Amino acid sequence: MRSITINDVAAKAGVSIKTVSRVLNREPNVKDDTRERVLAAVQELNYKPNVSARSLAGSRSYLIGVFFDNPSPAYNADVHLGAVLRCREAGYHLLVEPLDSTASDFASQLIPMLATLRVDGVLLTPPVCDNPVLLDALEAAQVPYVRVAPDGQLDRAAYVRMDDRRAAQEMANHLIDLGHREIGFIKGHPDHGASHLREEGFREAMKDHGVTVREDWVVQGWFSFQSGFEAAKDLLARPQRPSAVFASNDDMALGVIAAANQLRLTVPDDLSVVGFDDTPSARMVWPQLTTIRQPIANMAAAAADLLISGEMTTDDGAPASRMLDFELVVRDSTKPLKG
Amino acid sequence: MRSITINDVAAKAGVSIKTVSRVLNREPNVKDDTRERVLAAVQELNYKPNVSARSLAGSRSYLIGVFFDNPSPAYNADVHLGAVLRCREAGYHLLVEPLDSTASDFASQLIPMLATLRVDGVLLTPPVCDNPVLLDALEAAQVPYVRVAPDGQLDRAAYVRMDDRRAAQEMANHLIDLGHREIGFIKGHPDHGASHLREEGFREAMKDHGVTVREDWVVQGWFSFQSGFEAAKDLLARPQRPSAVFASNDDMALGVIAAANQLRLTVPDDLSVVGFDDTPSARMVWPQLTTIRQPIANMAAAAADLLISGEMTTDDGAPASRMLDFELVVRDSTKPLKG
DNA sequence: CTGCGCAATGACAACGCTGTCAATGCGAAC
DNA sequence: GTTCGCATTGACAGCGTTGTCATTGCGCAG
Secondary structure, three states: OOOOOHHHHHHOOOOHHHHHHHHHOOOOOHHHHHHHHHHHHHHHHHOOOOOHEEEEEOOOOOOOOOOOOOHHHHHHHHHHHHHHHHHHOOOOOOEEEEEEOOOHHHHHHHHHEEEEOOOOEEEEEEOHOOHHHHHHHHHHHOOOEEEEOOOOOHHHEEEEEHHHHHHHHHHHHHHHHHHOOOOOOOOOOOOHHHHHHHHHHHHHHHHHOOOOHHHHHHHOOOOOOOOOOOHHHHHHHOOOOOEEEEEEHHHHHHHHHHHHHOOOOOOOOOEEEEEOOOOOOHHOOOOEEEEEOOEEEHHHHHHHEEEOOOOOOOOOEEEOOOEEOEEEEEEOOOOHHHH | OOOOOOHHHHHHHOOOOOHHHHHHOOOOOOOHHHHHHHHHHHHHHOOOOHHHHHHHHHOOEEEEEEEEOOOHHHHHHHHHHHHHHHHOOOOEEEEEEEOOOOOOOOHHHHHHHHHHHHHOOOEOOOOHHOOHHHHHHHHOOOOOOOEEEEOOOOOOOOOOEOOOHHHHHHHHHHHHOOOOOOOOEEEEOOHHHHHHHHHHHHHHHHOOOOOOOOOOEEEEOOOOHHHHHHHHHHHHOOOOOOOOEEOOOOHHHHHHHHHHHHHHOOOOEEEEEOOOOEEEEEHHOOOOOOEEEEOOHHHHHHHHHHHHHOOOOOOOOOOOOEEEOEEEEEEOOOOOOOO
C-alpha cells in the first residue's frame, strides 16, 4: 500500500510540492485561489503528511512527550487524555515516558532519549515536574517543557495549575456552612507543596469564620490510605472527637471512612468526611466522598497548548502560566450537623 | 545543539556510515574487530540514531501505538507501563491513542492517523480489542496488531491473555477451602467474555467439590460499583444469605462491602467477599480485598514483544499467542467460616 | 511604455538514515 | 601463481518533507 505523498497532491492541484507544503503549514504568500485548489486535492486524496519526513526535514517533530512518575494511575490517565485530545487537534502525537526518578542513572537514561526523539516539548507532571535534575537536563538539552501543578520554582518555566489554597478554603467553608465547628484535619505528605497550600486554605477558612483550629486535631498523614486510616483511628478513638474530618486527599479520606466503619461510626451521620482530588475510588465506597475535582485533563490540555503554540513566556519574558478552576463535588459523606 | 549523527561515528571508527548502520541493525557480515570499533565509537560519542531518519529511510518507524477505550485508568496505566518498558529495551517508543469507539466517525478518524504515523504495530486492549470495525480497519491498512485479553475471534490475530476461567476456579477453591459452602456470585457485564469465563470457573470449582450452586444467589451485575452495591443489598437482605460472595470484579466487590457496611454486617466476620482484578481501590477499603491479580503489565509487555519481534504467527500459520499466569492475592476480606 | 518592488511560485539541496549494488579483500582450490 | 567464491566494506541513491534562494508575475509609480 504505497501511500499518498505530497507529490500526488501537487500533481492533482497543478502546483509544485513546495506550494502544497506552504498551504499545509499555513505559510503566507499563497493566493487564496491556489490555496483552495490545494486543499481540495488534499481532501480528495485524503492526504496526510508523513511525520517522519516532516520532522527530518523541518525543525518540528510533531511529537510531545509526557514524563511521569506518579503512583496514581487515574491521575496519569487524566493527564494523557487531556493532552492527547489537544494534541490531536493540532496534528501532534503523544509519547508517554514513565520515569523512574529513584534510579541513579535517571538523567543519563533520559538525555539520549530526548536526542533520539527530538520531541517538540515535554509535559511534566508531579512529582517529576519538581525534580531539579530533570529540569536541568531538559534545559541543557534545550527541550521546551511545561509543568503541570508544580510545587515551586514557579519562575523557572511555564506551568499550569489550580488554586489548591482556595479549593481547600471552599471545602472548609462547605463544612462550616453545614454547621461543623469541630473539624479535624489530616495533613498531606510534607514534601508536597500542595499539602501546605491545602492546610493554609483550611486554616484561612476557619479564621474567616472565627472558628478556632484545635491543633491536637491537626494530624500528620502521608497521602496514603494507610496513613489516613491510622490517623483517623487515633483521632476518633479519643474521648472528644471532631464532627467532621478534612483529609488532604481522597486516599486518606477513604482511610478515615474505613476507620470510622471499624469503630462503628456511621458516615455521614456520626461524622462528615471530605477528601481532595476526586479519584475514582472516591465513588467506590459508601457513602461516596465529598471532594474537590481537580481539572487534571484540562490542565494537561492547557499545558499541551502552551507547548504547541510555543507561548512559553509572556511578553515581559516571564514564564507563561495558566490557573484553572476546580470544582467542589458534594456527595454523601457530608451532612449538616444535627441541631 | 547539533546532535551527533552516524557520520560522526563513522569518522571516529574509521569506517563508512553503512558499516555503522550494519552494526546498529545487527546485520551479518561485519568483522568482529570492526564491530567493536564501531560500538566503541557509538559509546564514546553517546550516539543515538535519529528515529525520524530511520523510519523515513527504512521500513520501520520504531513506534508502537496503544489504542484504548477502557474506563479503568489503572488498567490502562498498567498496559502502558508494561509496554513502555519492553519497548524501551528494544529502542521503540509508545504512542498512546485513546479512542472513542462510540463516535460514529471512529474508523475514519483512525485510518488517516495510521497513515500519518506508520506505526510498526498497535497494541489493542479491551474493549477495543474486540471491535470488529477497528480490526477490519487495521487489517485493511496492513497494520500488524496484537490483542491483550481479547474476548473472541481468537483465530483472527495474535493475542496475549490470562486464564480467567482457572483464576475464578482458584478463587472459588479458596473460599471453599475456608469452609464456605453458601456462596453467592455476582456476574459481570454480559457483553464481556471474561464474565462468562469467570462464572464457568466458579461453577466448575463448586462442582469439583460437590457443592451445589444456589441459582437464586447468582445475580447479574454490570462490573460497576453501583451494580455490585445493589446486587448485594438485594442478596444480603434476604432471610437466608450466603456466607461468602464472589464478585466478578473488584468494583462490584467494593459495592458488596459497602452494602454489607450499610447493613451492619462486618466483613469478613459475617461475610467473606472476594473480587477480581486487583485494582488500586481494592486496597482503599477496610478490609482490603482478596482478589485475583491480573498480569496486565506483563501481558502488555508480551504483546509488545510479539509486535517487535514480528512473531505474529506460529510456524503453521496460526496467530501467535501467550497465556500468562495470574496470582491469587489473599487479603483481609476472606476468613474461615466459623465452626 | 519602462522599471521597480513585492507577492507568488518553483527548483533544488538538505535532513540522517537504510537499501541496493558494486568493489575490494582474502583464503582455498587448482 | 592464478582463479574463484564468499565475507566484508563502501558509494550512492533514495525516503517525503521543509528551507533557501532564484524566478516569475503583476500592479503601480515614474
